[in-house]
Amino acid sequence: xxxxxxxxxxxxxxxxxxxxxxxxxxxxxxxxxxxxxxxxxxxxxxxxxxxxxxxxxxxxxxxxxxxxxxxxxxxxxxxxxxxxxxxxxxxxxxxxxxxxxxxxxxxxxxxxxxxxxxxxxxxxxxxxxxxxxxxxxxxxxxxxxxxxxxxxxxxxxxxxxxxxxxxxxxxxxxxxxxxxxxxxxxxxxxxxxxxxxxxxxxxxxxxxxxxxxxxxxxxxxxxxxxxxxxxxxxxxxxxxxxxxxxxxxxxxxxxxx
Numbered sequence: 001x002x003x004x005x006x007x008x009x010x011x012x013x014x015x016x017x018x019x020x021x022x023x024x025x026x027x028x029x030x031x032x033x034x035x036x037x038x039x040x041x042x043x044x045x046x047x048x049x050x051x052x053x054x055x056x057x058x059x060x061x062x063x064x065x066x067x068x069x070x071x072x073x074x075x076x077x078x079x080x081x082x083x084x085x086x087x088x089x090x091x092x093x094x095x096x097x098x099x100x101x102x103x104x105x106x107x108x109x110x111x112x113x114x115x116x117x118x119x120x121x122x123x124x125x126x127x128x129x130x131x132x133x134x135x136x137x138x139x140x141x142x143x144x145x146x147x148x149x150x151x152x153x154x155x156x157x158x159x160x161x162x163x164x165x166x167x168x169x170x171x172x173x174x175x176x177x178x179x180x181x182x183x184x185x186x187x188x189x190x191x192x193x194x195x196x197x198x199x200x201x202x203x204x205x206x207x208x209x210x211x212x213x214x215x216x217x218x219x220x221x222x223x224x225x226x227x228x229x230x231x232x233x234x235x236x237x238x239x240x241x242x243x244x245x246x247x248x249x250x251x252x253x254x255x256x257x
Contacts, residue, residue: 008034009033010067010191013064014028014064015065017054017061018062024047025051027215028217032193033191035190036208037185037208041197041209041211042235046212046213056087068163082161083159084161085161086159086160086165087156088152088167092152096141099140103152103155104126104155104158105123107154108123123158126157130150146177153185170182170196170198182205199255200255203223204250208220208221209227224251238255238257239257
């Protein structure tokens with residue numbers, strides 16, 4: 001079989017990212033298979049968001065390369081990249097005068113010509129998936145922080161890209177909506193790379209976790225194999241234990257600060 005066809009969906013090779021003269025990440029290697037859901041975890045300032053921007057093609061790395069299906073990501077034009085990668089950033093503030101349905105419909109822009117118009121069907125379907133149809137005609141500036149996060153994820157779903165990149169998608173969400181959102185993301189069948197603060201959520205809803213620390217990815221693999229007591233103590237300065245839920249039988253990460 002052609003080796004090119006077996007390439008990871010997304011791959012970082014010796015990636016280095018800097019801010020001015022400060023090196024944030026160096027020598028990062030990370031391979032994400034098609035349909036794999038990867039959670040980037042690490043302490044504040046470790047470089048998770050910086051790595052996400054490089055993986056999404058928003059900010060090219062200063063050294064190394066990012067490959068999409070085996071080809072250089074930087075070779076894609078913006079429209080082509082938007083058809084392949086949907087991004088939900090952490091601090092986006094959309095225009096306040098947009099209605100929610102209009103904001104979500106922007107996810108369709110990569111798929112239509114500059115002068116074309118199309119019905120809101122796919123935007124409304126994306127809102128339905130997140131239980132947000134009742135918000136369709138609400139102005140964006142009347143959304144809470146958590147509501148806006150969910151609407152931005154709906155826009156990403158309307159984009160219909162096979163790769164979804166999420167920067168702290170549960171930020172501002174209450175407990176119920178954190179679990180609902182990540183459950184939906186898990187069932188999409190997409191390749192997903194997300195920066196997540198909560199180790200318990202990362203372990204429950206993602207296939208693998210990649211730990212970002214000391215300027216690189218220090219571990220990547222199954223959550224129960226990677227999030228060991230020793231590694232979490234070294235990276236986060238807290239102790240963890242894996243416990244089994246008495247009713248569901250699922251294992252959870254218990255954190256002891």
